[in-house]
Amino acid sequence: MKSKDATSFYARVADWVAGAWAVFQKDLRLELRSRYALSTLLLFVLAVTLVVLFGIGDAPLTSEIETTLLWVVVLFAAALGLGRAFVYEEEQGTVLLLRLHTRPSMVYAGKLLFNVLLIGVLTGVTAGAFWLMLGLEVGAPGLLGAVLALGALGLAGATTLLGALIARASAGGGALLTVLLFPLLTPLLVSVVSASQKALAGVAFGAAREELLTLVGFAGVTITASVLLFDYVWEG
Amino acid sequence: MAPLAQTELSEKVRPPQVNLRRYRWVRNGVLAWLTMVLAGAFLLKIPRLRILEHTARNLYFHVPMWFAMMAAFAVAGYHAAGFLRSGRRARDVRAVAAARVGTLFGLVGIVTGMVWARFTWYQSSGLWWNFDPKQTMAAAQLLIFGAYFVLRSALGGQPEKRGRVSAVYLLFAVAVMPFLLYVLPRQMQSLHPGAEGNPAFSEITHPIMRVIFYPSVAGFIGLFWVLYTQRVRAAALEMRSVVRGS
Numbered sequence: 359m360k361s362k363d364a365t366s367f368y369a370r371v372a373d374w375v376a377g378a379w380a381v382f383q384k385d386l387r388l389e390l391r392s393r394y395a396l397s398t399l400l401l402f403v404l405a406v407t408l409v410v411l412f413g414i415g416d417a418p419l420t421s422e423i424e425t426t427l428l429w430v431v432v433l434f435a436a437a438l439g440l441g442r443a444f445v446y447e448e449e450q451g452t453v454l455l456l457r458l459h460t461r462p463s464m465v466y467a468g469k470l471l472f473n474v475l476l477i478g479v480l481t482g483v484t485a486g487a488f489w490l491m492l493g494l495e496v497g498a499p500g501l502l503g504a505v506l507a508l509g510a511l512g513l514a515g516a517t518t519l520l521g522a523l524i525a526r527a528s529a530g531g532g533a534l535l536t537v538l539l540f541p542l543l544t545p546l547l548v549s550v551v552s553a554s555q556k557a558l559a560g561v562a563f564g565a566a567r568e569e570l571l572t573l574v575g576f577a578g579v580t581i582t583a584s585v586l587l588f589d590y591v592w593e594g
Numbered sequence: 595m596a597p598l599a600q601t602e603l604s605e606k607v608r609p610p611q612v613n614l615r616r617y618r619w620v621r622n623g624v625l626a627w628l629t630m631v632l633a634g635a636f637l638l639k640i641p642r643l644r645i646l647e648h649t650a651r652n653l654y655f656h657v658p659m660w661f662a663m664m665a666a667f668a669v670a671g672y673h674a675a676g677f678l679r680s681g682r683r684a685r686d687v688r689a690v691a692a693a694r695v696g697t698l699f700g701l702v703g704i705v706t707g708m709v710w711a712r713f714t715w716y717q718s719s720g721l722w723w724n725f726d727p728k729q730t731m732a733a734a735q736l737l738i739f740g741a742y743f744v745l746r747s748a749l750g751g752q753p754e755k756r757g758r759v760s761a762v763y764l765l766f767a768v769a770v771m772p773f774l775l776y777v778l779p780r781q782m783q784s785l786h787p788g789a790e791g792n793p794a795f796s797e798i799t800h801p802i803m804r805v806i807f808y809p810s811v812a813g814f815i816g817l818f819w820v821l822y823t824q825r826v827r828a829a830a831l832e833m834r835s836v837v838r839g840s
Contacts, residue, residue, distance in 0.1 A: 519766060526759050527748045537744055538763065541737035544730075545773035548782075568781050576773060583769035587762045590678050 374467075377460045381468025385443065386475075399439045399480050406431050407487045419492065425554040428488050429547055432481050432513070433540070439476065440517040441535045443469045444525035462592040466518065466585060473514040473521075481510045497560015505557055505566075508573040509550040515580035516542055522591045546576050612827065624816035631813045634806045641800050645714055652710045653799070654806050658814040659703030660732070664775075665815050666696025669822065671768040674761035684830065686757035689764065690746070691825040695818055697739045704732060715785050727782040731774040738767045 389395055410427055419427075447453045456465055485506055488494050496502050517539060524535045553569035563570075635654040643650065670692035677685035707729060712722050723729070745763055749756035779786065799807070 516766075516770075519762075523745075523759050523763060526755060527745060534744065534748055538741045541734045541741060542767060542770050544734040545770065545778055548727075548778055572773070572777055572781070575777070576770075579769050579773070580766075583766050587678075587765055590758055590762050 374461070374464060377464035378467035378471070381456070381460060381465055382471045385468065385472040388446075389472075389476075395439050395442055395476065396479070399435050399476070400483055402435055402438060403431060403480065403484045404487060406434070407484070407491055411491055414492075421555050421558045422551075424488065424492060424494060425551045425558065428484060428554065429509070429551050432477075432484050432509070433543065433547065434536075435480055435484070436477055436513050436517055437536045437539050439480070440473050440514065441521040441524050443473060443518070444522045448525045457592070462589045463585060465592060466522075466588040469521075470514060470518045470581070470584075473518050474511060477510045477514045477517075478507065481506045494558065496558055498557045498562070501561070501563055501566060502554065502557035504563075504570065505550060505553040505573070508570065508577060509546065512546045512550075512573055512577040512580060513543070515577050515584060516546070519580075519584035519588060519591070522588065526591060545572070549573050549576070612823075617823070620816075621820050624813065624820050627809070628813040628817060631806060631810045635810065638802060638806060640803055645717070649710055649714055650803070652706060653803060654810045656703060656706040656710055657807070658811045659699045659706060661811045662699040662814040662818040663696045663703060663735075666692045666699060666818055666822070667768070667771070670696060670764060674764040677757055677761045678765075681754075683753065683757065683833075686753075686761065687829045687833070688826055689761060691822050691829060693739055693742055693764070694825060695821045697736065697743075698821075699814070699818060700732065700736045700739065704729075704736065707732075711785075726786065727779040727784045728775075728786045731779055734774055735771065738771075742767070 410431075447456060485494075485502070489496065517535075520535060520538050520542075523538070527534065549569045549572040553566045553573070556566045556569070631654065635651055640648075640650055642648075670689045673685045673689040673692065676682075677689060708722055711724075711726070711729075712720075715726075716722070716724060742760055742764055746756055746760045749759060
């Protein structure tokens, strides 16, 4: 009896993972077919970086301004691109199919994974563009990598649920996501900018402990809250 | 069939049963309490400190506003969760009413803070607003309330969906809020008490000021409660008259 329960539990977990993975793969395949989101966002990032360059010329920048610009660009790119994951389903009329075949938590997990991947690539490219074009000097590349990864995770965690909300409130359009998202992301932005400054200055991991812990906490809280709340957005 | 549907609808939006006698006692009690707090706040002798001088009396008004706003936010979050569980429109009405009154207290808190900062911290520079973490995070908190109302107005025509979507947003904001108000301001340099390197509120506040401060906190939370319950009943009456009229 007990072993039977255990197998059914493992079967359910395997089922859940397979479902979430299928949603992720579907999104990835659709994206690779059109490359719409990725190319739009990459062009957006490059265009904004060029505008920043035009504005600044060859005036030297402090690391505060560099990191703030970097994250503001990433934030706006995320607000533009990550809302699409759910709006797309509404536009294509595939919401009902997904609801029929998968449980809400699978959809959330799949979309979250896809958004983490997308925003991760985006963050990396933005940092690369800044490094190349603005001559960013990175003292601690490992720390910067960790900060970028954690920042992308927190960003995706907050944006995925709000993207689903926006898809329900389609009347609001693009500006609504920005209005909803930015005040909630203030804590993320503050810690990530301060940690990036430390990474540029080249301090050890321990010196940025507070910021890193805040980022881990923020990602954990937003993802947990999303998992709890997603059912109410998705159903009905 | 039709009359049944109508009674069902009006059942949902019936104003909460109130014992009017008790309500008047509570309201008058809160008003009398606040009058005493006001008199004490302006008349009692307090220690005169350099720069701070008599502006220290703002402690009785600026800080309780945030307590009242947090109470409002807690009530709004509680009823948002209740709406998601039960789907009763009365819970949605309560969440909105609490958020509205909470926004009012937040705005008053920001303005009293700005005036206080202008004549103490920024006396020499003449600034009304400068980067202080607590101040900025409080502004972000008000933006979240604003976003909540914008989201509601975007879904104006569909009450069921509007209630659900805005309740989810409100609860998500509740989850993020501790970072805004407690985690970050303590990590950063700030002129507020309790920030990095500053003595905490309990270490620098004279006992005579606490005699007024704590009653003031209780009084303004009571004021929140009076305004909030009034708004709930007004909204419920309005909804019922709309149902009757249609």
